[in-house]
Amino acid sequence: MITTKKGIRYVLVENHDLPYVSMQAIFLAGSYRDPQGKEGAAGLTARALLRGTNKHTYQQLTDEFDLLGADINSGASGMYSYVSGGVLTRNTEKFFELMSEMIMHPTFPQAEVDKEKGLMRADILHRRDSDSALVRYFFHRFLYRGTPLSRPVGGTLKSLDGLSPKDCIAFHKQYYTRKNLVFVAAGDITHERLEALLDKYLGDLPEGKETLFQAKDLPKPKGLHVLLVDKPNRTQTQIRIGTITPGWQHGDVIPLFVANTAFGGTFTSILTTEVRIKRGWSYGVGSILDLFRERGSVGIGMFPKVEDTVPAIELSIKLLRQAIHDGIPAERIKSSKEYMMNRFPFELETAFKRASFEVSVFLRGKPKDLMDTYIDRVKKVEPKQADKAFREFIDANDMVIVVVGPAKDLEKPLRAIKGVTEFVKVPYDSDLK
Amino acid sequence: MRKIIVVLLLMGVAQMTAQGKPVKMLDQVNRDLNGITTVEFVNSHAYGASKHVDLFRLKNGLEVLLLPDDSAPVFSYQTWYKVGSADEVAGKTGLAHLMEHLMFKGTPNYPGGVFDRILEEAGAQTNAATWIDWTFYYENLPKGKLDLVTKLESDRMQNLSPKEDQFRSELEVVKNERRYRVDNDPEGKAEEILFHEVFGSHPYGHPTIGWMQDLDDMTLKNVMAFYKRYYSPSNAVLVVVGDIDEKQALELIGRRYGPIPGTEVKRAAPEPVKIKNYGAIDQAKTMEFEVASQVATMLFAGPSINQHDAYAANVLGEVLFGMESSRLKRKLVDDMGIADDVDGMVEALRQAGFMMIDVTMKPGRDAKEAMHVIAKELEAIRVHGLKPEELQKARNLAEAELVKGRITVSAVAGQLGFLHVTSGDYRKFFEQLEGIRSVDNKAIERVINKYFLPIHMAKLIMLPRGKK
Structure with missing residues (x-):
């Protein structure tokens, strides 16, 4: 990461093949920093940046960006808030001028903030139309229960009612600062030009302080905790099974990635072979690791028909238990390592991917030399190290299971799964308490 | 303005031909192929200041589009078949898409699962898609894996041999995909209904994933007949873009695909789509x-x-x-x-x-x-x-x-x-x-x-x- 004369940190990967520049301004405060009871504050603040500045109304801004042929988006995740976009090279400076207005001089007009709140409410309502969106939402809420990470980025219907322009102004003042900014750019722009534009248009942001995301206190579930999101008239369900894992700063987590790849990370993995190829139960199936600095999670996902739901869950847990207790065959570990090493060039294929990789090293606390050492680190993993990582970090008896589907068919058999210590049922058009 | 573009285009081709680049290289390639097939240069187009897309054709009709580009040490290998759901008949909808799924089920040379495992170990991102007019298969690979991918793709173009149990299991996967994309999804459902209304009995009027009833009735025999009819080199286009050597690529492709017989794919021209009036x-x-x-x-x-x-x-x-x-x-x-x-x-x-x-x-x-x-x-x-x-x-x-x-x-x-x-x-x-x-x-x-x-x-x- 490089710092400009005025103290703005940035990552740039140049590529002048196409006349296009991609950019993202990241502010290190996302929904994790939402004040208690003000869930959605980070998201609303970021989204409302486009709703008016000291020089332009919402309509004028969108007209201006469209006239440049530019993309512009703003929003928040759990970890950070962002303004991102891309523009044809010839319009880069005008794009910077407008983006800096959004970042430095938003006015958060009451009427426009209310409109944005309305759209956020709509997002909550329409999420209910999509089973895959529902399972993603409820898995996140249920797995991270009781921690700031469980706060929904889009807020809740209740919390949105309590948000006002004042909350946006306060969030913006506290977190949209120079020390909290990391700027990512890629494409048809030089370092010299980018530094000049950053200092000219964002150099006068107040200094502030860095508020980097932390995920220290994420308790692991004990026993099997089932959440059934009751949605009637379905012929198919959506399933997530997962738990809390260590994060990147735990030390060497690469063996855990190797084990998970062998278990459910590829088309020939243990899980895919058993669920999809042998039984034809689910079109999509897999296991994904999502690691932050201190902690992270693993999540198995699939969408079988209603009748196959409980057998698919029981099979997944059984396979996980076998992988943990008996280890993963050395051949599979070898194969997964080859896959991970050989596909790594695609992680860095484009300028924006390379820049994003560098930023994720910073945000997620990955080893600083990971880009250069990733292949060697994977190569060195022995099958017993991969087995040890799975055994040490994942326990098939301690998981959360989230199912979106009809309770009339599923409640009884889900409750009867061996090892269930908690069963929660919520209608799909409500939320967790 | 359009005239200027066309002139530049022609200049691009002329320059390359004048340089003799494709001609000289092709002579060498055809000599090395030693009668296995003949590679013919069709045309070329400049891509940016220093690159070019070249179109070649093998004797069996296979078209090959190459764009060497070493800006990253990777390449994309895509096989486009000129067949999609528009080629299906009533009662057999979903066949093109089911065919796509079964293309991963193995041949005598690379039995079920081996194809995927070899490509995964090579670091490939691989998948396929079917739509109304086409079906395509892709492998994105790190450089140096061209030999491997030509071997695998040419093999499944001619030797696919799925077993009945693989067919049954994959048919369930496809039905599950239909539940996911259509039956339990409001947008998918609306799209299916409206396409049927607008295009009616025209080949664009039925869903690419197929009607559930047709999927229920599908047999392995249906799929293999479809494969024999449409999965011919004369009905396919290979597209390779990325860090490759053009001459080596042509030699490999000629050697691997050249011996596959090309059969003519006949189609009756469909009736033109009628623009209809709908109610208030x-x-x-x-x-x-x-x-x-x-x-x-x-x-x-x-x-x-x-x-x-x-x-x-x-x-x-x-x-x-x-x-x-x-x-x-x-x-x-x-x-x-x-x-x-x-x-x-x-x-x-x-x-x-x-x-x-x-x-x-x-x-x-x-x-x-x-x-x-x-x-x-x-x-x-x-x-x-x-x-x-x-x-x-x-x-x-x-x-x-x-x-x-x-x-x-x-x-x-x-x-x-x-x-x-x-x-x-x-x-x-x-x-x-x-x-x-x-x-x-x-x-x-x-x-x-x-x-x-x-x-x-x-x-x-x-x-x-x-x-x-």
Whole structure:
């Protein structure tokens, strides 16, 4: 990461093949920093940046960006808030001028903030139309229960009612600062030009302080905790099974990635072979690791028909238990390592991917030399190290299971799964308490 | 302006031919192939300042598009078959897509699972897709794996041999995919109903994933007959973009694919798509689904990919719903506040095209209100045209979309392959920018009159279940 004369940190990967520049301004405060009871504050603040500045109304801004042929988006995740976009090279400076207005001089007009709140409410309502969106939402809420990470980025219907322009102004003042900014750019722009534009248009942001995301206190579930999101008239369900894992700063987590790849990370993995190829139960199936600095999670996902739901869950847990207790065959570990090493060039294929990789090293606390050492680190993993990582970090008896589907068919058999210590049922058009 | 572009294009080809690059290399390639096949140079087009796309053809009819580009140590290898759901007959819908799934089930040389494992170990990102006019398979690989991928892909082009149990299991996966994409998804369901209404018994009128009843009745014999008929080198295009050596690529492809016999694929020309009139907005079809508020979906038949009007349809889509400041977003979401979201897409296919618009209403609002607004906006554009800055915005955005869609080797290969199998000539890739820039109010008025009059709008309203 490089710092400009005025103290703005940035990552740039140049590529002048196409006349296009991609950019993202990241502010290190996302929904994790939402004040208690003000869930959605980070998201609303970021989204409302486009709703008016000291020089332009919402309509004028969108007209201006469209006239440049530019993309512009703003929003928040759990970890950070962002303004991102891309523009044809010839319009880069005008794009910077407008983006800096959004970042430095938003006015958060009451009427426009209310409109944005309305759209956020709509997002909550329409999420209910999509089973895959529902399972993603409820898995996140249920797995991270009781921690700031469980706060929904889009807020809740209740919390949105309590948000006002004042909350946006306060969030913006506290977190949209120079020390909290990391700027990512890629494409048809030089370092010299980018530094000049950053200092000219964002150099006068107040200094502030860095508020980097932390995920220290994420308790692991004990026993099997089932959440059934009751949605009637379905012929198919959506399933997530997962738990809390260590994060990147735990030390060497690469063996855990190797084990998970062998278990459910590829088309020939243990899980895919058993669920999809042998039984034809689910079109999509897999296991994904999502690691932050201190902690992270693993999540198995699939969408079988209603009748196959409980057998698919029981099979997944059984396979996980076998992988943990008996280890993963050395051949599979070898194969997964080859896959991970050989596909790594695609992680860095484009300028924006390379820049994003560098930023994720910073945000997620990955080893600083990971880009250069990733292949060697994977190569060195022995099958017993991969087995040890799975055994040490994942326990098939301690998981959360989230199912979106009809309770009339599923409640009884889900409750009867061996090892269930908690069963929660919520209608799909409500939320967790 | 268009004339200048064409002249430059011709110069590009002439320069390369004058340099003798393809000719000299081809002589060497054909000598090395020693009669296995003959590789013929078809044409070439400059790509940027220093690269070029070359089209070759093998004796058996296989077309090969190559674009060497070493900007990253990777390449994309794509096999495009000129067959899709439009080639299916009544009672056998879903066959092209099921075929795609079974292509991963192995041959005597590489039994089920081995194909995937070998490619995974090579670091490949691999998958496939089926749509109305085509089916394509891709492998994105690190450099140096060309020998491997030509071996595997040429093998499954001729030796596929799925077993009955593999067929049964994969058929279940496909039915599960249908449940996911259509039966439990409001957008998928609406799309299926409206395509059937607009295109009727034309081959574009049935769903690519197939009717569930047809999937239930499908047999392995049906699939293998489809394979034998359509999976021939003469019905395929290989597209390779990225860090490759062109001569080595041609030799490998010639050696591996050259011996596969090319059989002629005969098709009866389908009847042209008729632009139909639909009833008044008040008579829009409705159905109940698990949705939070009413959703209006509208579908028009549009121009095909080789009609110049396709560019105007694209710009009209940007103006109506594509850009952030589009007319429908501004009107329905911001000004009137009756809708939560407006979305849509314009696509040009081989024999026709379409424009689809979705409006998600605010709870309690009637979807017909949105339909009336859309009809009014179309009429206003038809009569008064677009303002110059509105036209400019739409053209700029369409231009940016084109540029953005060319950032990765797989995206470039995908565009070249798609255009070659759909329009018949990959060089359309290089005409698109000028095509978009050429759109003016006359072109917009013409496409509305021909395709997008409100009377040509097929309509469906999804109602929240139990609130009819």
